[in-house]
Amino acid sequence: MDVTFGLAHLSALHLDPPSLVTAASEAGFAAVGxxxxxxxxxxxxxxxxxxxxxxxxxxxxxxxxxxSVLDVEAFTLDGARGPAEWMPALEAGAELGARVLNVIGGDPDSSRLQDTLAVLAADASRFGIRPCLEPISYQCVDTVAKAARLAEGTGAGIMLDVLHFVRAGGTVADLEALPTGVVEVIQLCDGPATVPDLPTPTELPLGQSVDGSSRQIESRAHRLTPGSGVFPLSDILRALPNVPISVEVPSAARVAREGAGAHLKDLHRATTTLLTSPDTAGVR
Known part of the structure; x- marks a missing residue:
């Protein structure tokens, strides 16, 4: 079975984009974010x-x-940002050949957020790019149901981050209720049943914020390789057949211990094992 999938930049954010492409290729990935x-x-x-x-x-x-470049990230709609901020991101995405812009819903005014998202989607369509809301369990848009309501009628889609989907209490029934084709990318990782009590890291790649809850630290630095946790990954993948996958597993401790190359090769091996298992085979 020929299984292809991509690598999210957060899995190796310390690598600049050219180095990320090289490392992803060496590890066997077909695409990057x-x-x-x-x-x-x-x-x-x-x-x-x-x-x-x-x-x-x-x-x-x-x-x-x-x-190839599947997506570019991560643009937060916070109620203040507009075309002056997102046009450079879209122009860069178009030059890279991306077809998805990752969007975070950070505006508490849902009506304004939907209106802004519609304008962004119209601008992005000129570049062949679709903005996709990523529900994040500690942001204003935290569930797939909220993301779907906001995306309706705007031309936007959804990027499903499995970690945040599980942490927000998402179910397979939630995925089955979504409109066909609204989910453009699945960001794949694994994790324990509950958020672990995590130490605050002294630093993170690119100077990412180390402040925040354990849920935020887990998201940025302590995800598990697909198949090594308890998330219902096969059920999620069966509910969203043929949706492109981007493996998003930042693990600051592991990269420091083993190096990025070993980390990325293990991600590719583990994801291939998951996708070719009897529970999942045939849905890609």
Missing amino acids: VRVFPATGTEARYPIAAGAPMTAETVRRCRSTGV
Whole structure:
């Protein structure tokens, strides 16, 4: 069975985009996600913009390895950001060949958020990119049901992060109730049944914020390899057949201990094992 899937940038955020493409190819991944906009206020930003040397080098490495860019991330709609902030992200995404822009719903005014999302979707369509809301369990948009209601009629989709789906109490029935085709990407990882009591890291790649709850620290730095936790991954994948997968498993301790190359190869091996298991085979 020929199983292909991609790698989310958060799995190796310390690698700049060109290095990420090379490392992903060496580990066996077919695609990557690229962070073009900071997800937290303390983050540094890679110089990845339309026309920038790093963007050109990323495209060159994609062509030489056959790795594609599936999505660019992570743009938070907070009630204040608009075209002046998202157009550079869309332009960079278009140059990289991405078809999805990861969007976080951080605006507590749901009516305004939906209106802004519609404008973003209209702008993004000119670049062949679809904005996709990622429900995050500690953000304003925390469930797939909320994301689906906001996306309705805007042209936007959903990026399903399995960690946040489980932590927000999501069920397979929630996925089965979604409109066909609204989920564009599944960000795959695993975890324990409940949020572990995690130590606060001294630092995270790119200067990501180390403040926040254990749920936030788990999300940024302590996810488990697919198949090594208790999340109902096969059930989720069967409910969303043929949706592209992006493996998102940041593990700061493991990368420090074993190196990024070993970490990414293990992610690819574990995900292949999951996707070819009797419970999951045939849904990709």
